[in-house]
Structures are given as C-alpha cells and as structure tokens.
Amino acid sequence: MVTVLEHCRVAPPPGTVPEKSFPLTLFDLPWLPFPSMQRLLFYQFPHPKSHFIDTLIPKLKNSASLTLKHFFPLAGNLIIPPDSSKPEIRYVDGNSVSLTFAESTRDFNYLTENHPRNVDEFHHLVPQMPQVTNVMDTLLVPLLALQVTLFPNSGICFGYTFHHAAADGGSFIRFLKSWASITKFGGDEEWLAGGSFQPLFARTVSNDPNGIETSLWRQVREIKFGEGPVQCLPSNPDRATFVMDRANAQRLKKMVLARIQTQLHVSTFTVTCAYVWVCMVKSCAAIGEEVAEEEEPEGLVCVADCRSCFKPPIPENYFGNCLTACFVTAKSSQLVREEGFLTAAELIGEAISRRPQNEDEVLKGLETWLLKLGMKLKRLSSVAGSPRLCVYDTDFGWGRPKKTEIISTDVTGTAISINERRDSEGDVEIDFNFLTENHPRNADEFHHLVPQMPLVTNVLDTILVPLLALQVTLFPNSGICFGYTFHHAAADGGSFIRFLKSWASITKLGGDEEWLAGGSLQPLFARTVSIDPNGIETSLWRQMREIKIDEGPVQCLPSNPVRATFVMDRNAQRLKNLVSAQTQTQLHVSTFTVTCAFVWVCIMKSGAAIGEEVAEEDEPEGWACVADCRSCFEPPISENYFGNCLTACFVTAKSSQLVRGEGFLTAAELIGEAISKRPHSEDEVLKSLEKLLKLGIMKLKRLTCVPGSPRLRVYDTDFGWGRPKKTEIISMDVKGTGTAICINECRDSEGDVEIGLCFPKIQMDAFATIFYDGLKNL
Numbered sequence: 001m002v003t004v005l006e007h008c009r010v011a012p013p014p015g016t017v018p019e020k021s022f023p024l025t026l027f028d029l030p031w032l033p034f035p036s037m038q039r040l041l042f043y044q045f046p047h048p049k050s051h052f053i054d055t056l057i058p059k060l061k062n063s064a065s066l067t068l069k070h071f072f073p074l075a076g077n078l079i080i081p082p083d084s085s086k087p088e089i090r091y092v093d094g095n096s097v098s099l100t101f102a103e104s105t106r107d108f109n110y111l112t113e114n115h116p117r118n119v120d121e122f123h124h125l126v127p128q129m130p131q132v133t134n135v136m137d138t139l140l141v142p143l144l145a146l147q148v149t150l151f152p153n154s155g156i157c158f159g160y161t162f163h164h165a166a167a168d169g170g171s172f173i174r175f176l177k178s179w180a181s182i183t184k185f186g187g188d189e190e191w192l193a194g195g196s197f198q199p200l201f202a203r204t205v206s207n208d209p210n211g212i213e214t215s216l217w218r219q220v221r222e223i224k225f226g227e228g229p230v231q232c233l234p235s236n237p238d239r240a241t242f243v244m245d246r247a248n249a250q251r252l253k254k255m256v257l258a259r260i261q262t263q264l265h266v267s268t269f270t271v272t273c274a275y276v277w278v279c280m281v282k283s284c285a286a287i288g289e290e291v292a293e294e295e296e297p298e299g300l301v302c303v304a305d306c307r308s309c310f311k312p313p314i315p316e317n318y319f320g321n322c323l324t325a326c327f328v329t330a331k332s333s334q335l336v337r338e339e340g341f342l343t344a345a346e347l348i349g350e351a352i353s354r355r356p357q358n359e360d361e362v363l364k365g366l367e368t369w370l371l372k373l374g375m376k377l378k379r380l381s382s383v384a385g386s387p388r389l390c391v392y393d394t395d396f397g398w399g400r401p402k403k404t405e406i407i408s409t410d411v412t413g414t415a416i417s418i419n420e421r422r423d424s425e426g427d428v429e430i431d432f433n434f435l436t437e438n439h440p441r442n443a444d445e446f447h448h449l450v451p452q453m454p455l456v457t458n459v460l461d462t463i464l465v466p467l468l469a470l471q472v473t474l475f476p477n478s479g480i481c482f483g484y485t486f487h488h489a490a491a492d493g494g495s496f497i498r499f500l501k502s503w504a505s506i507t508k509l510g511g512d513e514e515w516l517a518g519g520s521l522q523p524l525f526a527r528t529v530s531i532d533p534n535g536i537e538t539s540l541w542r543q544m545r546e547i548k549i550d551e552g553p554v555q556c557l558p559s560n561p562v563r564a565t566f567v568m569d570r571n572a573q574r575l576k577n578l579v580s581a582q583t584q585t586q587l588h589v590s591t592f593t594v595t596c597a598f599v600w601v602c603i604m605k606s607g608a609a610i611g612e613e614v615a616e617e618d619e620p621e622g623w624a625c626v627a628d629c630r631s632c633f634e635p636p637i638s639e640n641y642f643g644n645c646l647t648a649c650f651v652t653a654k655s656s657q658l659v660r661g662e663g664f665l666t667a668a669e670l671i672g673e674a675i676s677k678r679p680h681s682e683d684e685v686l687k688s689l690e691k692l693l694k695l696g697i698m699k700l701k702r703l704t705c706v707p708g709s710p711r712l713r714v715y716d717t718d719f720g721w722g723r724p725k726k727t728e729i730i731s732m733d734v735k736g737t738g739t740a741i742c743i744n745e746c747r748d749s750e751g752d753v754e755i756g757l758c759f760p761k762i763q764m765d766a767f768a769t770i771f772y773d774g775l776k777n778l
Contacts, residue, residue: 001104001105001106001124001476002102002103002104002105002124002125002149003102003103003104004100004101004102005052005053005057005101005102005103005150006057006100006101007098007099007100007101008061008099008100008101009096009097009098009099010061010064010065010068010075010096010097010099010146011065011068011075011094011095011096011097012065012068012069012072012075013065013066013069014093016069017069017072017091019090019091019092019093020072020073020090020091020201021079021088021089021090021091022073022088022089022090022201022203023086023087023088023089023203024078024086024087024088024089024165025203025213025320025321026208026212026213026216026363026366027320027321027322027323027366028165028166028320028321029086029087029165029213029216029217029220030216030220030366031164031165031321032087032165032220033220034164034165035164035408036129036161036162036163036164036408037160037161037162037163037164037169037172037406037408038126038159038160038161038406038407038408039159039160039391039404039405039406039407039408040122040125040126040157040158040159040404040405040407041157041158041159041176041391041394041401041403041404042108042111042112042155042156042157042401042402042403042404042405043155043156043157043158043396043398043399043401043402044154044155044398044399044402045150045151045154045155045156045398046153046154047152047153048152048153049103049150049152052101052103052150052152052156056148056156057101057148059183059186060099060101060148060183061099063179063182063183063186064097064099064146064179066182066187066188067175067178067179067182067188068097069188070178070188070198070199071175071178071199071319072091073089073091073143073166073201073319074097074143074144074162074166074175075091075095075096075097075143075144076089076090076091076092076095076143077089077090077095077140077141077142077143078139078140078141078142078143078163078165078166079138079139079140079141080138080139080141081138082136082137082138084217084221086213086217087165089143089166097144097145097146098127098128098129098130098142098144098145098146099145099146099147099148100127100145100146100147100148101147101148101149101150102125102147102148102149102150103149103150103151103152104124104125104149104150104151104157106121106151108151108154108155109154110445111403112155112402112403113403114240114241114242114243114429115240115562115761116238116239116240117238117239117240118238118239119238119239119407122239122405122407123407125147125149125157125159125407126147126159126160126161126407127145127146127147127159127160127161128145128161129142129145129161129163130142130145141163142163143162143163143166144160144161144162144163144166145160145161145162146158146159146160147159147160155402156398158176158396159407160172160176164321165321166320167319167320167321168303168305168320168321168322168323169384169385169386169389170305170386170388170389171199171318171319171320171321173389173390173391173394174199174317174319175199175319176394177393177394178191179396180394180395180396180397181194181395183396183397184395184396184397197315197316197317198317199317199318199319200315200317200318200319201319201320202318203320207359208363210363212363212366212367215367216366216367239405241403241429241430242276242429242430243421243427243428243429243430244268244272244275244276244427244428244430245421245424245427246268246424246426246427249268249271249272249426249427249428252271252272252274252275252341252345253266253267253268253270253271255341255342256270256271256342256345256346256349259342260342260345260346260349263353264345264346264349264350264353265349265350265352265353266345266349267352268387268426268428269352269386269387269418269428270345270348270349270352271345272418272428272430273300273302273344273348273383273416273418274341274344274345274347274348274349275341275344275345276416276430277298277300277335277344277348277381277416278335278336278340278341278344280381280416281298281332281335281336281340281379282335282336282340284379297329297330297331298329298330298331298332298335298379298380298381299327299328299329299379299380299381300327300328300329300330300344300348300380300381300382300383301325301326301327301328301380301381301382301383302325302326302382302383303323303324303325303326303383304323304324304325304326304352304355305322305323305388306322306323306324306356306362307322309324309356309357309358309359309361309362310358310359310362311358311359324355324356324362324365324366325365326348326351326352326355327351328347328348328350328351330343330344330347381415381416382415382416383415383416383417383418384406384408384409384415384416384417384418385406385417385418385419386418386419387418387419387420387428388420389419389420390420391404391419391420392404392419392420392422400422401422402422403422404419405417416430417429417430418430443561443562443563443733443758444561446563446728446730446733447730447733449471449473449481449483449730450471450483450484450485450730451469451470451471451483451484451485452469452485453466453469453485453487454466454469465487466487467486467487467490468484468485468486468487468490469484469485469486470482470483470484471483471484479725480721482500482719483730484496484500488644489644490643491642491643491644492626492628492643492644492645492646493707493708493709493712494628494712495523495641495642495643495644497712497713497714497717498523498640498642499523499642500717501716501717502515503719504717504718504719504720505518505718507719507720508718508719508720522640523640523641523642524638524640524641524642525642525643526641527643532686534686536686536687536689540689561733561758561759561760561761562758562759562760562761562764563728563733563756563757563758564756564757564759564764564768565726565754565755565756565757566599566754566755566757566768566771567746567749567752567753567754567755568591568595568598568752568753568755569746569749569752570752571775571778572591572594572595572751572752572753574778575594575595575597575598575664575668575778576589576590576591576594578664578665578778579593579594579665579668579669579672582665583665583668583669583672587668587669587672587673587676588672588673588675588676589668589672590675591710591751591753592675592709592710592743592753593668593671593672593675594668595743595753595755596623596625596667596671596706596741596743597664597667597668597670597671597672598664598667598668598771598774599741599755599757599771600623600658600667600671600704600741601658601659601663601664601667602767602770602771602774603704603739603741603757603767604621604655604658604659604663605658605659605663605766605770606759606763606766606767606770607702607763608659609766609770610762610763610766619654619655620652620653620654621652621653621654621655621658621702621703621704622650622651622652622702622703622704623650623651623652623653623667623670623671623703623704623705623706624648624649624650624651624703624704624705624706625648625649625705625706626646626647626648626649626706627646627647627648627649627675627678628645628646628711629645629646629647629679629685630645632647632679632680632681632682632684632685633682633685634681634682647678647679647685647688647689648688649671649674649675649678650674651670651671651673651674653666653667653670664774702739703739704739704740704741705739705740705741706740706741706742706743707729707731707732707740707741707742708729708742708743708744708756709743709744710743710744710745710753712744712745713745714727714744714745715727715744715745715747723747724747725747726747727744728742728756729742729756732756732757732758733758739757739759740758741755741756741757742754742755742756742757743755743756744756
C-alpha cells in the first residue's frame, strides 16, 4: 500500500544552534504518560513521482532543516533519569528528526472525503516514532517524526507524530506553519521578515509558589513510561467527518439560550460538543453497546489555552504546554433522554464559563487535573483540536490542505476532533471513529470490483449476448474479491451459486476429480424438464419480443448512493411473536417474512421522513420476491437443473397502510399470505408465470423487490481461504421502479440474516434511525 522512497534524518544546519536543556514545567508533566499526537494534512498535488523525487524531496529536506534551526528542541530528546530527578528536553549537536518520504497507491480522493473510511487506511501515512533508547538507565525519548507521502498525479500527505510533553497543539501547529512558510518562500528570511515570532523556549514564564510541580511529578513518576491511559483500537473502526454549519449551530445556541436561565458560555464550540456527545451516547445505546449504569457517570473533557491568564500574559509564541482542562460528568440517563442536549450544553457551558481566569486558578486546577483524567469512568469522551488553531491556513506552496485528520484520536476511549471547516467561515468539522463493519459506504467504491459484460454483437441481424464475466481483485496483503456479472436469462441465482461453489471447490481441491467424488451433482441442462400444455411460453415470448434487448425496466442510479448492511438477529423472534399474537389468520410467519415486512415499512417511513415524493393514499406500493419451484413438479425437477425455475410472490398495499402504527402487521400479513399461497403444483406454477412478466412492467409508484435468499448459503463458498468475510449484491444499486432489499444468511450467526440496502446517504441515515428505534421498542 505504501512504498518508502527515502528515509533520512534532518538536523538544524551545523553550528547554528547551541546545546541546551529545558526542564519540563508543571504544564508539561501531566502529558508525560499520554500517547503521542498524530495528524495528517492532505494537499492536492497533481505531479508525477519524478517531480516529487527530483524537486520536492530536496526542497523539503532543506526547509525542514532551516525550520529546526528555530525549533531546535524538537530535534532533541526527552531525558528521563533513573532517579527521581525531573525530566528535561535536551538538544545536543548531532540530534536530528526522522523524515520519511513514501509513495501510496491508495485513492487520494477517497481518503479525503467525509464519508466513513476504515482507520487502517490512514495508519501507514503516519510516521513511526523512533525507538526509545536506554543509556545507563536513562531513557532518551524522541520528540518528533515526520513523513511525506505522495499519491502520484493527485495529492500529497504530510504526517507527523510528536510527544505531547514537549508542547501543546497550538505550539506544534506554529512549528508546522513555519515549516510550510519556509518551504513556500524558499528560505527563512521572508518568514522572519513577515512578522512571524520565533518560538520562546524559556521555562521561567510562570511561578510555582505552592510547589505544585513537585506534587505533579510525584504522581507522574509512578506511571511507567509507555503506560498512561489504556490504548486500544476499537473493533473494525471507521473514521468519518461531519459538519456543523453556522445555521444549525445558531439554532442550537438559540435553543439553549431560550431554555436555560443561567449565564453560560454558549458558543458554537459549546453546542457542537454537547450535541455530538449526546449523539454518541445515544448511538452506542442504539447498536446495543454496553452502556453505563443509570447512576454511573459519562465523562467529557476538553482543554483550553491559558497563556492569557497570567500577569503579564505568557507570550503567544511560548513553545511548550500551557493548557487548562474543562471536565464534566453526567449520568447516562441524563444524556439519552429528550432533554439530553440541553443538559449537556448546560454542563459544558458552565464548565467553560468557570474555567480558570487567573494564575492562581490555573495553578489550583492543575492539582486535580491528572486525577480527573485518570478517573475510572465507563466512557470518557475527549475533544482534540480546536477551530482556533486554523490548521487549514498551513500552506506549503500548493494552497490550503484539502483535508486534515487527527489520527491519535483512534486510541484511548472516544475522541472527537474539532477543526474549522476548510471552505466555510464559522462552520466546524467534527471527526471521530466509530464501530461497525456494515456501515454506509459509497456505492461507487464497489463498481470497479464488478466485471463489465462484453458488448452485445450483431452478426447478420442475429444478436449474440454474452452470459458471464468474471473478475478477481487483489487488495495487497489484506484480501481478495471475486466479482461476477451474469445474464439472468441463463439461470436463476441458485443455479449460478452452484457454479460459483463448484469453481471454489475445484480451486480448493486442485482439480475436479475430488469434487465429483465428493458427491457434487453435475449440472443438468436439459430443457425438457417441464411441459407447457396451455402455450404459456408462446404468450410470454409474444410480450417479451416487443422489448428491445437493451431495454426493460428503466434503470437509474440513486443520487449519492451508499451501501449498508443491517442485521436481523433475535429480534426476528419478537417480531414473529408479535405477528402470531395479533393476526388471527394462518400465515407463513418465518424470519424471512417478518424481516421483509419490517424492512419494507422502514423504507416507506424513511422515504417520508426525508420528504421523498410518495404514492397517493390510494396508489399501491408493490413488494415482490421469488421462490424456487423445482419441487412443485411431478416428478420434481432435479436440484441440479441449471436454468431458471422460479415463481413470484407479489403483494400491493396502500402507502397509508404501511406508514401508520399498524404498518408492520399489515405488511407481515400481506407477505405471509402471499408466501402461503405461492404455487405448490405444476398447474399453479404455470399459471403464475403469466404474472411474472407483469411484475416487470407494472406502473407502480414504487416496487420493493428482494434479491438473494438465506437458503443460497453464499457464505459456504470456500476457494481454499475459508468463508467470505462479506458478500454484496451490486446489481441492486441500479434500480427500476423502486428499491431492492438484499437478504443473505448472516456469516457468523446461524439463524440471523443480513439485510443489504443502497440508498442516498440522507435516506440511509433516516432508515437506520427508524430501523434501530423500531427494534428497540419491541
């Protein structure tokens, strides 16, 4: 995924800076056990690899060296003595910073969008900090590592890892902007002439009359280096960015001011943190994550610069840590209720209003800060970054970054990264990672994995239509994807899955001998397995030949489509119990029935929720699925018959019937009755075939159809590497008159089913809310 082009060490120009040591202050010590800070900045850079190697690498090396002349402590090490002596930052001649240049094959545009992306996609762009070394029981801890990664002809990414004990985020962004400016101007003369303050490293900017520094060091030194807050990556984590625009932030502020009487700090930052915090707690509850007991506190913490609290104020260009914390807790029950946002806003606003305003208050706050951060909470949400850092103003000469990501939020509990928005003054970006393997993903990400069917050819007015195309795609060092496109006129899904499993088995066993010996039935292609006494075939062909080969139901891609998978687990039994208790007629009440009914109603409600045009009250909504009918014939058509042998189950309902309170029961009754009344004999099958064509040409406002079936057992397809991790039916992305619901067995849980959907993002979000809320209220 990433190839290292060059690794080097960069130091200040020889003889330009003195050897010097800087003891850690009472503001630095609390950060000693914390994880390193990591951030990425992505820039558009439409240049080839040759330009990057020949021109940019030498330029960046030179500018990094010149920048380190002014920020030389970053080239040094954090020195932790074996005794109780306080740590210090020490620079000696020859110290340097690790700088890596690399090339990535990943899609630059994919990584720089706001949609959910797996966090693993970003970690190879972040530089590894050099190892801590031990010299005579004294630890030497590097402070900074840099990496620049090229995406040929599209972009470039600057990544850094730095130790928080050396400086706070504001200080380090000052270093980064200085490096950018020196790169842009080709030297440090214009940077200095432009009024940029050189960093101030003096550690005597504040007093400590009460000996707080000694107390803090006593607490910190009990923590072994490399420990600190427990770090863990969540399972299958994703990163996503959301935007709080100025209009919505203003609405939230007005709501708080109208409902809360006390004098609070009601800013965009306050309401954004409150709103996101509540949404996160509710989302954890919605997916069934273990949550805090009702009386157990949830925590949220953010930090604020306190340079201005001192008299005289600590200079803006002071390079080090100078932060105070705002820390709040609330009961889980307070946050998930209807008034949760107002509760959170009041708590956060009050904490910010009461933050230290002078030197004495700052120093007193430091005494309890470490203890608060170490509290054993069920969940602690922390806020990294700040819109005030103006990270998007970092210009290396190619304009503003396209995107910035704080990667260190991937560890230690739940972290929210807040930045100013790149292109809209007053808006903020909210970035965090969350758990789910089935989350919404842009549908376009899958289309290149599906093979294109060869073109139809015309030979002497006879049309030759290819039936199958295959594609195997490698994801280096991680996975492989098998994709196929086949013509439904050749066979039904069950027949094709038999082909796919046969290919898998022959691949796994290295030939077809063992496959045949294992009892696998060879396909039966004979087209005389059924008779047609009533001439239905002639009637069907008469209708079909009026449709041109490239026509059929109108196909269109939805706007900004995303794919997502939902799971119907043990809740299916609750739904079945509900139907059996409230419906008197004898129905086919299976997991398939209640899943289809529940999802159909959720789709209808989600469409209404986003203002989608819906059918008139008396205009029918349609639902359809197909079922194998080989067993309906006498004698039964062989299981290994390769072709189509399907019958349809088709129901309609008024829109008003489905969106009302009893909508699920109505849908379940209609679907259950249709499945119960499906053809069970040869005569019934043949008669129903006349309806199957009508299904494709009926002019409904919306038709919801169900491709796939748990009975196909797609997850049993083993090419020799085990069961598939995931399966997707991509043809459902192209829809005709309505929506497709893909239903498969669940990979790892017998009896559960996966539900695949493709919607515009706005409708997918609405569907997810309605789906999970509906199950929660059973």
